[in-house]
Amino acid sequence: MVLSAQDPSSASGRHDAIVIGGGLVGAAIACGLAEQGLDTLLLDEGDVAHRASRGNFGLIWVQSKGLGAPHYQRWSRRSAAEWPALAAALTARTGLDTALEQPGGLHLCLSEEEFAARAARMERMRAEAGNFGFEYRMLSRAEVAEKLPGIGPAVAGASWTPYDGHAGALTLLRALHAAFRDLGGTYRPNAAVAGLDAAPHDFRVTAGGATMRAPRLVLAAGLGNAVLAPMVGLAAPVRPERGQILVTERTQRILPMPTVNVRQTAEGSLLIGESKEDAGFDSTTQIPSVMRDMAKRAVLGMPWIAELNIVRAWSALRVMSADGLPIYDQSERFPGAFTANCHSGVTLAAAHARMLAPMIVAGALAPELLPFSADRFGDVRTAA
Ligand SMILES: Cc1cc2nc3c(=O)[nH]c(=O)nc-3n(C[C@H](O)[C@H](O)[C@H](O)COP(=O)(O)OP(=O)(O)OC[C@H]3O[C@@H](n4cnc5c(N)ncnc54)[C@H](O)[C@@H]3O)c2cc1C
Known part of the structure; x- marks a missing residue:
């Protein structure tokens, strides 16, 4: 050369x-x-x-990581635990606030079947975690209603862990x-x-x-x-996996914690996502059916979201291993x-x-x- x-x-x-x-x-x-x-x-x-x-969506998400691979659960958890120190160090050095919040997170289940499958998955993760432990709860519909405003009739319950959070990516x-x-x-x-x-x-x-x-x-x-x-x-x-995200207009602070597919940014927008598509290196967003499905799931979980205008959408390619x-x-x-x-x-x-x-x-x-x-x-x- x-x-x-x-x-x-x-x-x-x-x-x-x-x-x-x-x-x-x-x-x-x-x-x-x-x-x-x-x-x-x-x-x-x-x-x-x-x-x-x-x-990307900006979640610090732990609860779904590492089924069948507890080393990944441990690595993700340790990272989530280190996040406050990282955020504080970045702010001290740069003055920039990453808007870190780690109030825990919810994975909403929109049918009894989803709830049962989720419960089985979470219990398996707890069993695989061994001494490291895995704290989670399957919340009833009534318990979810105490944590999230205005949930829809489709919500059967949710999984919750204390480890999850989000930040301004x-x-x-x-x-x-x-x-x-x-x-x-x-x-x-x-x-x-x-x-x-x-x-x-x-x-x-x-x-x-x-x-x-x-x-x-x-x-x-x-x-x-x-x-x-x-x-x-x-x-x-590694291969690309496309993900699309919808962004609503800003609104009052309403969501106290992120769910796996809806979170509220520090500025007030709701981010709705995120799809998983095998589209090669195509990162366009012209797939109305995918956006419709993402919006539908969000609205089934929290019907009031339908009142908000979508102001932006984008897609990007994840870096995925097999x-x-x-x-x-x-x-x-x-x-x-x-x-x-x-x-x-x-x-x-x-x-x-x-x-x-x-x-x-x-x-x-x-x-x-x-x-x-x-x-x-x-x-x-x-x-x-
Ligand atoms: C829709 C979507 C939602 C997501 N949501 C989340 C989430 O909620 N939480 C989460 O933790 N993660 C999320 N992710 C994943 C997260 O965004 C990625 O894990 C992360 O951005 C990967 O970063 P990276 O630096 O590896 O890759 P990239 O961001 O792709 O950066 C790679 C960089 O390498 C450079 N590069 C490539 N080739 C060369 C070369 N030959 N020479 C020099 N430079 C080169 C490029 O310029 C690029 O800047 C999401 C991703 C997507 C697409």
Whole structure:
């Protein structure tokens, strides 16, 4: 490969770490690395890229995570528990308020069948949690009515856990970037990776017309990781899954806690979502039937929502693995290289900044993250 001009952001072109991908995952990790004192460079492709981080729902959601995979439940819970410290640190450093609220969350069941299936699922999760525990309650219709205003006749009940919450996802992304820069990190937008040379603890990345070098490399490029990971002897088998979101006009503060498909932002809008569609890399929103179904479910749960005007809709592509769990890996061929992918970048932001980043600084993933290796999908490295 022909190396281009030296990195203008560093006299030597060298950094302690390079993170590829400036979405929620990359920004959280980069922030954590900078906090640990590493001279960190964060590269991002720019507006042409698919960016889940700019189109998500903003839930810090734990109660549905990890059926059959209690390590994922533990990781999500630990992240939710770290969130207040992350939010406080971001506000202290940047003045930005991520509007974090963790009052618990509800999953409304719109029939007795849904309620029974949900109850069975939650009980299985409790059983799988073992000593770690899993606090939940199945609430009767009357108990849900005490927590939420104006529920519809279809509501049979709900599951509730104390772990759930929500935050302003765009403010979070902005705050992570601001904190990263304040910590001395270097952010280079419009810098799609054009070349990557790997040797153990020595990575040279060409992007945005310059070449940068570091002994640590973190691939956090969302869907872009599928192409990048094989360059460092890893695999990131992720695919896009489209999600659409409807936004209502602002209204008085009315929802005391989020449900899995309706939440009220700090500004007063209700977000209604979120669909799960296999649409390849198509992120358009011109699917009226999907929007109708999302709105219908929201209105069945809380009929008063029908009085609000929808003012906006968008869609974005989730970064999904085959089993829906995150992928964290470290390269055996090229020590110093790591991958990070997940479909819950808001929920896991605190884990990424405060738990994963220190592991990367130390040079190895902790045992609790080893089950998240892409090796669980078979011999994907060879296939890649
Ligand atoms: C509709 C929807 C609702 C969601 N709701 C929630 C929710 O309620 N709670 C929750 O926790 N999560 C939610 N998510 C998921 C969350 O948004 C994602 O987990 C998270 O945004 C993933 O972040 P990321 O940084 O991995 O990917 P992205 O945001 O896609 O960022 C990847 C970045 O990598 C860059 N990049 C790609 N390739 C290259 C390259 N070759 N060189 C340089 N840069 C590159 C891109 O420019 C991009 O900025 C939702 C997602 C969607 C779509």
